[in-house]
Amino acid sequence: MEIEHPTRETRGASTARTGEGASRFYALDPLPGAGFGAAMRFPALSGAREAVAALEAEPAALGTAICDRGGLLLLPGMHGISEEPELLLRLSRLLGPEVEDYRNSYSFEDRKRLFNYHDTVPEIIQITNLPPIRTQPSPLPDPPLTEDGRLPVQFPHRKGWHTDQSFRRPPPDYSLFYARQPVPQGEGQTLFADATAAYEALPEETKARIEGLEGVHVLPGSGRADYEIWRGDTPRPLAAHQQPQRQPLVRTHPVTGGRSLYFCDSGQMDFLVGPVAGMETGPDGEGAKLLRMLATHATQRRFTYTHEWTEGDLIIYDNRNLLHSGTWYDAERHTRIMWRTTVRGNPDPAYAGEAYSWVPEEGFESS
Numbered sequence: 001m002e003i004e005h006p007t008r009e010t011r012g013a014s015t016a017r018t019g020e021g022a023s024r025f026y027a028l029d030p031l032p033g034a035g036f037g038a039a040m041r042f043p044a045l046s047g048a049r050e051a052v053a054a055l056e057a058e059p060a061a062l063g064t065a066i067c068d069r070g071g072l073l074l075l076p077g078m079h080g081i082s083e084e085p086e087l088l089l090r091l092s093r094l095l096g097p098e099v100e101d102y103r104n105s106y107s108f109e110d111r112k113r114l115f116n117y118h119d120t121v122p123e124i125i126q127i128t129n130l131p132p133i134r135t136q137p138s139p140l141p142d143p144p145l146t147e148d149g150r151l152p153v154q155f156p157h158r159k160g161w162h163t164d165q166s167f168r169r170p171p172p173d174y175s176l177f178y179a180r181q182p183v184p185q186g187e188g189q190t191l192f193a194d195a196t197a198a199y200e201a202l203p204e205e206t207k208a209r210i211e212g213l214e215g216v217h218v219l220p221g222s223g224r225a226d227y228e229i230w231r232g233d234t235p236r237p238l239a240a241h242q243q244p245q246r247q248p249l250v251r252t253h254p255v256t257g258g259r260s261l262y263f264c265d266s267g268q269m270d271f272l273v274g275p276v277a278g279m280e281t282g283p284d285g286e287g288a289k290l291l292r293m294l295a296t297h298a299t300q301r302r303f304t305y306t307h308e309w310t311e312g313d314l315i316i317y318d319n320r321n322l323l324h325s326g327t328w329y330d331a332e333r334h335t336r337i338m339w340r341t342t343v344r345g346n347p348d349p350a351y352a353g354e355a356y357s358w359v360p361e362e363g364f365e366s367s
């Protein structure tokens, strides 16, 4: 599907608007405390099923709104997805030609099949601390709060900033993240950082220094993150389809033309041969120092939005120009069930014509 998007000239507008087009079926409200993103509401519609049908009737509306609002949309009140998970798939298909089928994804270890996809919609990956999946939350920052008593957001106090599947070329475009069962507010938030605003705010000499550089990304758990090297882990052998992938440190958004920083703070970067191609390698090398400087810069509170989840929230984020990080929650006391889809395949000149790096040459085994 070809999707027409506007430029991001109206990005950051603080007034609510109704959807353009004849139906005017949605409103866009600013997100509290954020310079980017919007809450998309459907005042005249009765729930997720009607909202999805209305968006399908104007198939460019969703992608246009996301790109117009800096890559982040919150759709509250989408509880209907819990009973009808196909609705999440239908929304995902509005955003690009390919929604990942997680039956064709493999965990790191020796192509073991993932088992955490939804039983009727395998394009949905379930992120939950429930058995048998048991995804554990991020660790608590140390100390848990900032000096002024707030949730830490800035690296290195807050770690885990990343962009989804950056270890693949071409990397994905959008992720859709749905709160099937969030934990109580005050825990288990998701943080987002506007990597376009962060890039624009860099000193000109830093922009010149990083122009043309590439980060080296790798599957998490490969033994190549800085903290894994520091603690003496043995790097895992990597198959051909698991090799580290270079990505531009500054990406140009193929729709908006905006330039943004593109990296992860540690777990998806390869500090054995990177993290910045052509610079001194290693967790204490010049590349690592540059990466940490950029991470500290991009995650300043002024570039971030903290989302406190309510059941039925759906957040759509553009991995091409946002970073995000999950926060700690008490997994002994609370159950968290989140559903995610991943959308890829929109045109991007930087990756045009490339074969998928993560698909084995012999292809995937059939289920």
Ligand SMILES: [Fe+2]
Residues within 6 Å of the ligand: 162, 163, 164, 324
């Ligand atoms: Fe993520």
